Amino acid sequence: MHFTSEQRLDDGVLERAFTLGEIPGILWTPASASASAPAPLILLGHPPLGLHKMYSRLAERARHATADGFAAATIELPGSGDRPRWAAxxxxxxxxxxxxxxxxxxxDGIVxxxxxPLVERAVPEWQAALDALLVLPEVGGPVxxxxxxxxxxxxxxxxxPRISAAVLFAGSLVPRAMFEEARRVTIPxxxxxxxxxxxNDRQAALDLFDAFGSREKTLHANMGGHTGVPQFAGDAAARFFTRHLK
Amino acid sequence: MHFTSEQRLDDGVLERAFTLGEIPGILWTPASASASAPAPLILLGHPPLGLHKMYSRLAERARHATADGFAAATIELPGSGDRPRWAAxxxxxxxxxxxxxxxxxxxDGIVxxxxxPLVERAVPEWQAALDALLVLPEVGGPVxxxxxxxxxxxxxxxxxPRISAAVLFAGSLVPRAMFEEARRVTIPxxxxxxxxxxxNDRQAALDLFDAFGSREKTLHANMGGHTGVPQFAGDAAARFFTRHLK
Structure with missing residues (x-):
């Protein structure tokens, strides 16, 4: 993992671009994070539109996370942004x-x-990112x-197993195979x-929620389209992380 | 409206039993409520099991509401508790x-x-209770x-129209006629x-949520049975009221 640039944001948050092999990523750490007080980490997932295109929304989510005392990090998805195209x-x-x-x-074939294949390729990359991020003294678990x-x-x-809690966004197509996989999820x-x-297919989203094996799972449904998540819903997701990661 | 008893609870909350005509009720007001700083009011609905049987759960909800600076009140439903039985x-x-x-x-016939008939009888009684409660100098709107x-x-x-926001519990049988009525609801x-x-019929609950005409409506689904609403879900409902009534 190599840091390629850094900037200090207004609120003291340190934003660093990095590469992990060929994979670009961004890490945000709150001003309070240090070796003696490592910040718990939130991995910021995003759709495969490229980090450049997603930057402002990711930075906004990172600002929310760092304000709550978390570090936040994201990496480019395979085939997206500046990474090599992927014909399939x-x-x-x-x-x-x-x-x-x-x-x-x-x-089903298209989905x-x-x-x-995106799941197959991306998941080990996020795990590799986790390996590299958790070595940093100012970043800690839980994740x-x-x-x-x-x-x-x-x-x-x-x-x-290092991921202790997840906020999931029911806003993408879900292969049938994932419903079986969902039953094996146990984290909040x-x-x-x-x-x-x-x-998005609302019924598929409800079916997936039903399938998750977690004993603690909460569905927050709000009005509006894909990018219209209300501010108070973002706040509630932040409280979920504070409840489980601190 | 006649107060029939009162007690001061540990946290300074004043709990008063009252009758409104033949209808018994309870009012809780926070220690901070006064004529110069009237507390906004939350009406505490409950199932038709009688106020005695529901008292401990209602008192718990009232404690939450008064801690947030609200007054809270409830009345007996027609045909419940000590009120005259109702053959139908x-x-x-x-x-x-x-x-x-x-x-x-x-x-449908049973539902x-x-x-x-419960809706037909109860709603005007809650409105009459609202008339009487809002006259009290220490109780104010919004409701x-x-x-x-x-x-x-x-x-x-x-x-x-005096009710500005509602937390509804999707946990009872819903007549078909109410789905049409739900479309006319516009409050958060x-x-x-x-x-x-x-x-409870989960699909009917989701259909009713879909039917509500409100521009701001949120569904919070949690695991567990009828009386198993988790603490954090109660907290989220309290924040909803604080956001809309203060």
Whole structure:
């Protein structure tokens, strides 16, 4: 892990860009974080649109997390941003766009092709990022995962014991195989659902929530579209992390 | 409205029993409430089991409300507690118990007979209670309604303009007619759903949430049965009232 740039933000938060092998990432640490008082970490998931495009929303979420005393970190997804294109993923996205433009139902084949290889590649990368981040003296456990592609969050919750709690965003297509995987999740979950999300299947989101094996799981459904999560819903997710990671 | 007894609780909260005509009720006011600083009011709804039986849960909710600076009040429902029995309601409850014991589906006829007359009778009584309570110098607006029979809360939200926000508990049978009524609700709503509520139809609860006309409505679904609302879910409902009534 190599830091490639750093800047101190207004509120004393240190924002550092890094690379982990070929993978770019960003780490935010609160002014209070130190070797004697390491900040618990929240991994910021995001959709595969590229870190540049997602930067302002990620920085806003990081600001919220650091204000609550957390470190926050994110990495670029495979095939996104400046990372090498990935022909199969591009093909799957093109198929999805074509189906949606034609008003056709999005078949299982398209969803599987779009999501499952992304999960397979991304999850070990997030775990490698965790290895590197937790070595830093100013960053500590426990670790939370927040947002992004819900299938990545689900797989991480199953395979990565260092993740103690997750805020998941029910806003992406879910392969059928993930419903079985969801039953194996046991960590506390806080699931956000935008009730009127245009590109999302509400019933599938409710079915996935039902499938999660966690004894503590909460669904917060709010009005509005995909990017319209109300401020108070973000605040509630932050309180969930404070309750479980501190 | 006549106060029939009063006691000062440990935290300075004043608990007063009252009668409003033949209807018994209880009012809790925080130590801070006065004519120059009237406390906004939360009406505490409850199921038709009688105030005596519900007292400890109501007192707990009142303690939460008064700690946040609210006054809280409740009244006995028609046909419950020490109020005159009501043959038609008793019959409807017996029909419900018989259907449930036999494992039969609870038909629309039973639900309508059980809930609609209760709504018709109870809502004007809660409005009369509001008239009497808001005359007290230490009690002020805005007013919230919380919990209890969701059809009573829905009707109150439609017909009573003094109610500014409501926390509804998706935990009772809902007549079909109430789904249409729900579309006319416009105040901010915070709906609690116990995902594994034995006596409740989850899909009907989700359909009712969908039907509410409010631009701001939030569904908080949590694990556990009817009476298992977790502490953090109660806290979130309290924050909803603080956000809207203060």
């Amino acid at each position: 993923a591009d093909q799957a996205r093109a198929d999805l766009r074509r189906a949606m433009a034609a008003g056709e139902p999005v078949g 599987d092709a779009l999501v499952l 939370g995962y927040s947002g992004g592609v819900i299938s990545i969050g689900t797989r991480l919750a199953v395979v990565e 979950l806080h699931v956000l659902l935008q009730w009127d999300d245009e590109g | 309601a008793d019959q409807a409850r017996a029909d419900l118990r018989r259907a449930m014991a036999a494992g039969e589906p609870v038909g 309508d007979a059980l809930v609609l 919230g309604y919380s919990g209890g029979v969701i059809s009573i809360g829905t009707r109150l939200a439609v017909v009573e 709503l915070h709906v609690l759903l116990q995902w594994d509520d034995e006596g």
